[in-house]
Amino acid sequence: xxxxxxxxxxxxxxxxxxxxxxxxxxxxxxxxxxxxxxxxxxxxxxxxxxxxxxxxxxxxxxxxxxxxxxxxxxxxxxxxxxxxxxxxxxxxxxxxxxxxxxx
Amino acid sequence: xxxxxxxxxxxxxxxxxxxxxxxxxxxxxxxxxxxxxxxxxxxxxxxxxxxxxxxxxxxxxxxxxxxxxxxxxxxxxxxxxxxxxxxxxxxxxxxxxxxxxxxxxxxxxxxxxxxxxxxxxxxxxxxxxxxxxxxxxxxxxxxxxxxxxxxxxxxxxxx
Numbered sequence: 001x002x003x004x005x006x007x008x009x010x011x012x013x014x015x016x017x018x019x020x021x022x023x024x025x026x027x028x029x030x031x032x033x034x035x036x037x038x039x040x041x042x043x044x045x046x047x048x049x050x051x052x053x054x055x056x057x058x059x060x061x062x063x064x065x066x067x068x069x070x071x072x073x074x075x076x077x078x079x080x081x082x083x084x085x086x087x088x089x090x091x092x093x094x095x096x097x098x099x100x101x102x103x
Numbered sequence: 104x105x106x107x108x109x110x111x112x113x114x115x116x117x118x119x120x121x122x123x124x125x126x127x128x129x130x131x132x133x134x135x136x137x138x139x140x141x142x143x144x145x146x147x148x149x150x151x152x153x154x155x156x157x158x159x160x161x162x163x164x165x166x167x168x169x170x171x172x173x174x175x176x177x178x179x180x181x182x183x184x185x186x187x188x189x190x191x192x193x194x195x196x197x198x199x200x201x202x203x204x205x206x207x208x209x210x211x212x213x214x215x216x217x218x219x220x221x222x223x224x225x226x227x228x229x230x231x232x233x234x235x236x237x238x239x240x241x242x243x244x245x246x247x248x249x250x251x252x253x254x255x256x257x258x259x260x261x262x
Contacts, residue, residue, distance in 0.1 A: 015221065028207075028229070030207055045143045046143060054217070054219075055217055056217060056219065056220050057214060057215070057216065057217070058214070058215040058217075059213065059214040060143055060144055060148070060212065060213045060214075061211075061212050062148035062208055062210050062211050062212065063148075063208060063229075064203060064206050064208065064210075064212075064228050064229045065211055065212050065226060065227070065229070066185075066226075066227040066228060066229055067183070067184075069226065069227070070226060070227050071224070071225065071226050072188075072223075072224065072225035073214075073220065073221075073223060073225075074220070074221040074223050075219055075220040075221060076219045076221070077219045091143075
């Protein structure tokens with residue numbers, strides 16, 4: 001399982017802003033190691049954010065997303081104290097979910 | 104005969120292994136029925152030209168729009184971490200895709216916005232060299248495209 005994400009969610013004027021910092025190598029599959037062998041691609045491919053069981057963002061990454069991906073998005077309809085959860089899955093079948101309370 | 108049987112065994116193992124992985128993802132809920140449509144867009148992410156990427160994303164005749172703001176640095180000292188923000192005042196944004204035209208694979212990220220989520224996203228991408236960052240936005244069934252050049256002084260895809 002990947003390392004924990006950092007999630008910050010705050011609400012202002014009815015709009016919740018969610019900032020997510022994931023921990024992942026995001027290896028492109030194009031880089032060579034010191035012996036000249038290609039390092040296999042290892043990336044987060046799918047992500048999903050949910051609020052009260054409703055999906056508020058879905059996304060897909062390719063190898064060009066930076067190591068330890070950072071993401072900010074905004075949605076309406078939440079209240080202070082609600083929880084936002086975020087899940088990712090990578091191309092090796094690993095997955096990680098974390099959640100944060102909206103402040 | 105024996106060899107043939109062995110081959111079949113291999114095939115069975117391969118199929119079984121594949122199913123095992125799918126089963127695992129299914130159990131986590133990421134590949135639930137609701138997400139079937141969001142299956143990783145392999146064709147789009149592996150596209151090596153803009154035309155290929157647009158075709159794989161189903162983009163038809165994207166128009167320029169002043170209502171889309173693509174915010175990128177003019178000069179990126181570190182191509183491994185280039186911040187990109189796409190924001191739009193268009194109503195009902197459905198999708199935003201971020202592409203880099205000179206990367207080996209153009210498509211960097213693709214986002215789907217359910218109703219209630221604003222047409223806004225910030226992330227960070229890798230850029231191998233000075234290139235155009237392209238934002239593709241789908242709003243109310245129509246496609247829009249804006250692009251901006253980022254000068255990269257040190258590439259982000261080397262070892």
